[in-house]
Amino acid sequence: MSPEYPFDEAATARAVIDDSGVLVEWNAGAERLLGHRAADVVGRPAVDLLADGEKRGPAVPVGERWDGILTLRHRDGGTVSAWLLAHRVRPKDDGPHRWLVVTPLEGDGPRLPDDPLENVGLLDSPCAIAIYDERLRLRRINAVMAEVLRLSEENVRGLRAPELSGRPQSTDIERHLLRVLTTGRGTDVRAYTPVGGDRTHAWLARMAPITDGEGRVRGVSVAAHDFTEQYLAQERLLLVNQASVRIGTTLDVTRTAQELADVCVPALADFVSVDLLDPPEHGGEPPTGRPAAPVSLRRAAHRSVHPDTPEAVVEPGHTDVYPAPSPQADALLAGHTIVASTAAGDLAQWLSWDPARTERIAAYGIHTTMSVPIRARGATLGVAVLTRFRNPEAFTPDDVLLAEEITARAAVCIDNARRYSRERETALALQRSLLPRSLPRTAALEAASRYLPAARSGVGGDWFDVIPLSGMRVAMVVGDVVGHGVQASATMGRLRTAVRTLADIDLAPDELLTHLDDLVVRLSEEAGHEGSPGEVGATCLYAVYDPVSRRCTLARAGHPSPVMVPPGGEPREIELPAGPPLGLGGLPFESAEVELHEGTVLSFYTDGLIETRERDVDASHALLCEALSAHSGSLEETCDRVLRSLLPPGGVADDVALLLARTQGLPASRVATWDIPADPALVAPIRKQVVDQLGFWSVSEASFTAELVVSELVTNAIRYGTHPIRLRLIHDAATLICEVSDTSHTAPHLRRAKIFDEGGRGLLLVAQLTQRWGSRHTADGKTIWAEIGLFDEG
Structure with a gap:
C-alpha cells in the first residue's frame, strides 16, 4: 500500500x-x-x-x-x-x-446483489467504457474498450490502470481515479498514451463516480473518447507555427539549417541531418535541375535526442559523397520525399555502401528514415534526412506532409540567407577593393586603422584614408555614407576617389568639403527617378597635418569630432565647427587649426563606434577616452583595445571605421629657408647655398638634381612671379623637397616646347628629374614644389 x-x-x-x-x-x-x-x-x-x-x-x-x-x-x-x-x-x-x-490474481472480486458496477446499460455505450471497483481494479470493459485494448475482459479483470497499459502516463490516470473515488466528483482527463499496444492515441477520459442506492461511491466509470486525429492535426499546426517563428531568425545559412533540425527534434524525428550542396564557385544561382549521382553534400547541421549527437557519421562543415543507393542521393535524384524502413528492407539496400552507417543503425535501433529534398525557387539546395529510433512508430503520410511543409519554409529561408551571403560577400569584396589595403608610411605621422562591417545589415559606406601631400604634409580623412549594401559601398568608392583627387590639388579642408558636398548633391540627383532626388548622403572629416609647423587644420561635415591625446595628457575632443552633412548643398564649411605636440595621438572614427542601443553617446565617448588613455607604444594594440571596450562581442549593428594617427614633428635642422630677391643674377649664389646645405645634410649625391630643380623654379618665380619669393628645402631620410613660393596666384603648367623655342623646357626637365612635382595655392599666393628621391644610407 x-x-x-x-x-x-x-x-x-x-x-x-x-x-x-x-x-x-x-x-x-x-x-x-x-x-x-x-x-x-x-x-x-x-x-x-x-x-x-x-x-x-x-x-x-x-x-x-x-x-x-x-x-x-x-x-x-x-x-x-x-x-x-x-x-x-x-x-x-x-x-x-x-x-x-x-x-x-483475484479477477473482479466478490459480487454483491444489485451491484451497481454491473450496469449493463452503461456497457452498451458506443464509447470505450471501463469500470473500476472500490480498489481501483478493473471490473468490466465493454466490447469497444476490449477492441481498443486488444485484450479480452476475462483476462484483464482485476488489473490496475498502470498494469493495464504499462505506461508512466497511466499512473496519472490512476491518481485521477482515486480522486473521483474519494471525493465523489467526476472529472475529465486528457491523455496521450499507447493504450492499445504499439499504436499511440490521444484520449479524453470522462471519469464519473458509480454510487449504490444509498449514495455511497462503489466505483468509477471511465468513458474514453479517441480524438487522436484532432490532436495530431493540432500538433502539426502548432509545429508549423513554431517552424515559421523559429526558422529564419538570421540571414546565416548554417544557423538556419540548425534551426530546421532543432524544430524537427523530437517533435517529428529522433535524429535530423541537414546536408547542403556547395554554392557555385564563381557565384551565381544554384542549378535548377536535379543533381547527378554521386552527390557531394556538406553537413550544415544536425540534431539528436541524444546529447552530442552520437548517431552522426559526418560532422558539421565536412563534406561527404553519397552514391545512388542512399537516402540523400535518391531523394535528390527523384525530386520528392522518400520514406524507408528496416521492415521493408529499404535501409539494408541503401546502406550496403556504408559500413559505418550500418553500424550506427544497428547500435541505435534506427527503423525508419525520411529524406526530404530542400528546394526553393526551382533550385535544389540540399536534403534533410529525418530518422526515428526512440519513437517506435513509422512515418505516416501526414508526417511526410508536415516534414515537407517545414522543409519548404526552411528552404526559402536558406535560399534567402545564401542570397544575402552572396550579396554581402560581393559588397565586402567591393569595399575591400575600395578601402586602402595598407596605410602609407610618412615622415609626418604613424597610423593604424580598423574596419568592421555590420553583423546583420551588411557592409556600409564607412571609409578612411591617409593621403601624403606636398611639403611632407599628410591628409587624414574618415567618412560615412548613409545606408548599407553594394550601393553604399559604390558611393563610398566615388567619394574616396573624389577626396584623393581634391587633396592632390591641395585644397584647404573647408574648400575640399564644399566640392565634396557638390558631388554628393549630383549623386543624389543621379540616384533619383521621376524628377525626385535620391537619398544619397554622407558625413566626412578632413584634416591636414604639417610636421614642419606641427599644426593641423581640420573641417567636418556632420561627422563626430576627433579625440586627441597629447603626450602625457588626458584625452579630449577637438572642438570643431559642426558643419552640415554632405548632400544638403549651399551651406558653408569652416576650418579650425590646432597646434599639436610631437607624439600626439589623433583618433578619427565613424558613429558606429559610439552609437549603440546599450548605452548613450556620452557613455561611449567616456569609454573611448578611457581606452585611448591607457599607455601603449603600439597603435595597433590601441585599436584593438578601443574595439574591445566599445563593441559587443556578437557583432556590431552598424559598420565601424577607426583611424589612429600619432604625429611626428620634423626638426628645424631638416628645414632650410631663403628669401630670394627679384634678381636673376642671384640664381647662381642660391644654387651654391643649396649645394652647401646638402653637404651639411650629408646628401650631396642629390646636389646635381637639386641644383637644376632649384635653378629652374627660382628663375621662373623671378621672371613670372610676384615678390616676395621664398625658397624652402625640406629633408627626411628618403626625400628632398624643393619649394618656391611667391604671391602670384597664376600657376605654371607643363608644355612641350617646339624645336626652335628658346624656353618652355624647364618644367619638363623638372618633371623628368623628380619623383613628382606640382603647385598648391596658399593664402598669399602659390607654391611650386618638387620631390627628389634619396638613398637612405643610415
Whole structure:
C-alpha cells in the first residue's frame, strides 16, 4: 500500500525483467502466485521460472507488448498455468529497457446483489467504457474498450490502470481515479498514451463516480473518447507555427539549417541531418535541375535526442559523397520525399555502401528514415534526412506532409540567407577593393586603422584614408555614407576617389568639403527617378597635418569630432565647427587649426563606434577616452583595445571605421629657408647655398638634381612671379623637397616646347628629374614644389 494506491497491491502478481532476462523486481502477489520469495528469485534468469516444456519458447517479444498463457514452475515443484501480460518499459534517460510482467490474481472480486458496477446499460455505450471497483481494479470493459485494448475482459479483470497499459502516463490516470473515488466528483482527463499496444492515441477520459442506492461511491466509470486525429492535426499546426517563428531568425545559412533540425527534434524525428550542396564557385544561382549521382553534400547541421549527437557519421562543415543507393542521393535524384524502413528492407539496400552507417543503425535501433529534398525557387539546395529510433512508430503520410511543409519554409529561408551571403560577400569584396589595403608610411605621422562591417545589415559606406601631400604634409580623412549594401559601398568608392583627387590639388579642408558636398548633391540627383532626388548622403572629416609647423587644420561635415591625446595628457575632443552633412548643398564649411605636440595621438572614427542601443553617446565617448588613455607604444594594440571596450562581442549593428594617427614633428635642422630677391643674377649664389646645405645634410649625391630643380623654379618665380619669393628645402631620410613660393596666384603648367623655342623646357626637365612635382595655392599666393628621391644610407 502507498499514498498513491492505498489498497492491497498483492492482488496482482508483478515482476520486472531487465533487457538481459534477469529478474530485478518481484512483488508479494508474485510470491503468492508461485510461492517464491523475492530474495530467492531476484537476480536470477526469469527463464528459470518456466516449466521445463516452456523453456525453449516463446521468443523474445519484438513489439511493445506481449500477452499469452505460460506454464510456470511453483516453489513446491508443481506447475501453474497463468495468463501473462508483458509491457516494454523505456526509461526516461534512454537507458536499457525493461519488461513489466503482470497477471491478476483475484479477477473482479466478490459480487454483491444489485451491484451497481454491473450496469449493463452503461456497457452498451458506443464509447470505450471501463469500470473500476472500490480498489481501483478493473471490473468490466465493454466490447469497444476490449477492441481498443486488444485484450479480452476475462483476462484483464482485476488489473490496475498502470498494469493495464504499462505506461508512466497511466499512473496519472490512476491518481485521477482515486480522486473521483474519494471525493465523489467526476472529472475529465486528457491523455496521450499507447493504450492499445504499439499504436499511440490521444484520449479524453470522462471519469464519473458509480454510487449504490444509498449514495455511497462503489466505483468509477471511465468513458474514453479517441480524438487522436484532432490532436495530431493540432500538433502539426502548432509545429508549423513554431517552424515559421523559429526558422529564419538570421540571414546565416548554417544557423538556419540548425534551426530546421532543432524544430524537427523530437517533435517529428529522433535524429535530423541537414546536408547542403556547395554554392557555385564563381557565384551565381544554384542549378535548377536535379543533381547527378554521386552527390557531394556538406553537413550544415544536425540534431539528436541524444546529447552530442552520437548517431552522426559526418560532422558539421565536412563534406561527404553519397552514391545512388542512399537516402540523400535518391531523394535528390527523384525530386520528392522518400520514406524507408528496416521492415521493408529499404535501409539494408541503401546502406550496403556504408559500413559505418550500418553500424550506427544497428547500435541505435534506427527503423525508419525520411529524406526530404530542400528546394526553393526551382533550385535544389540540399536534403534533410529525418530518422526515428526512440519513437517506435513509422512515418505516416501526414508526417511526410508536415516534414515537407517545414522543409519548404526552411528552404526559402536558406535560399534567402545564401542570397544575402552572396550579396554581402560581393559588397565586402567591393569595399575591400575600395578601402586602402595598407596605410602609407610618412615622415609626418604613424597610423593604424580598423574596419568592421555590420553583423546583420551588411557592409556600409564607412571609409578612411591617409593621403601624403606636398611639403611632407599628410591628409587624414574618415567618412560615412548613409545606408548599407553594394550601393553604399559604390558611393563610398566615388567619394574616396573624389577626396584623393581634391587633396592632390591641395585644397584647404573647408574648400575640399564644399566640392565634396557638390558631388554628393549630383549623386543624389543621379540616384533619383521621376524628377525626385535620391537619398544619397554622407558625413566626412578632413584634416591636414604639417610636421614642419606641427599644426593641423581640420573641417567636418556632420561627422563626430576627433579625440586627441597629447603626450602625457588626458584625452579630449577637438572642438570643431559642426558643419552640415554632405548632400544638403549651399551651406558653408569652416576650418579650425590646432597646434599639436610631437607624439600626439589623433583618433578619427565613424558613429558606429559610439552609437549603440546599450548605452548613450556620452557613455561611449567616456569609454573611448578611457581606452585611448591607457599607455601603449603600439597603435595597433590601441585599436584593438578601443574595439574591445566599445563593441559587443556578437557583432556590431552598424559598420565601424577607426583611424589612429600619432604625429611626428620634423626638426628645424631638416628645414632650410631663403628669401630670394627679384634678381636673376642671384640664381647662381642660391644654387651654391643649396649645394652647401646638402653637404651639411650629408646628401650631396642629390646636389646635381637639386641644383637644376632649384635653378629652374627660382628663375621662373623671378621672371613670372610676384615678390616676395621664398625658397624652402625640406629633408627626411628618403626625400628632398624643393619649394618656391611667391604671391602670384597664376600657376605654371607643363608644355612641350617646339624645336626652335628658346624656353618652355624647364618644367619638363623638372618633371623628368623628380619623383613628382606640382603647385598648391596658399593664402598669399602659390607654391611650386618638387620631390627628389634619396638613398637612405643610415
